[in-house]
Amino acid sequence: MKKGLLVCFSVLLFSSLHSTAQETDSSTGLIVAEGWETVRATCTECHSAQLITSNSGSRAVWKSRILWMQDTQGLQQLTQDTEDTILSYLADHYGQKEASRRAALPAALMPANPYPTQD
């Protein structure tokens, strides 16, 4: 009986991990999804894709990075199609992150302060 439960949990755990895991390209680390090959071809000539995968941002943020590289780093002009493909891929897979910290607890839920200030 116990064993059965364990197997059951393992299966659940495995399938939930499996469904959220995204396939990444083993050489660049880019998430394999629509547009990734365009990103690999356009964006890994000057620096590693790690610079991309370690960043995140909205479509507008990614667009501004591209403009910055075009203005100052010699990134070629992209066709509208290429730029759209790249921006959609980046915004979808390396989008704006939610704040990683939870909001602070309301004071009423906090434990009593053992070090009250004397005032």
Ligand code: HEC
């Ligand atoms: C012509 C060369 C070149 C190409 C092609 C290029 N980049 Fe860059 N990129 C740079 C340089 C140079 C830097 C600055 C690197 C550094 O700070 O060490 C940079 C920095 C970045 C950064 C970090 C920006 C930051 O705020 O720190 C990101 C993200 C980035 N590139 C994404 C891309 C993407 C996406 C593409 C494809 C559209 C791309 N790069 C194509 C030259 C290029």
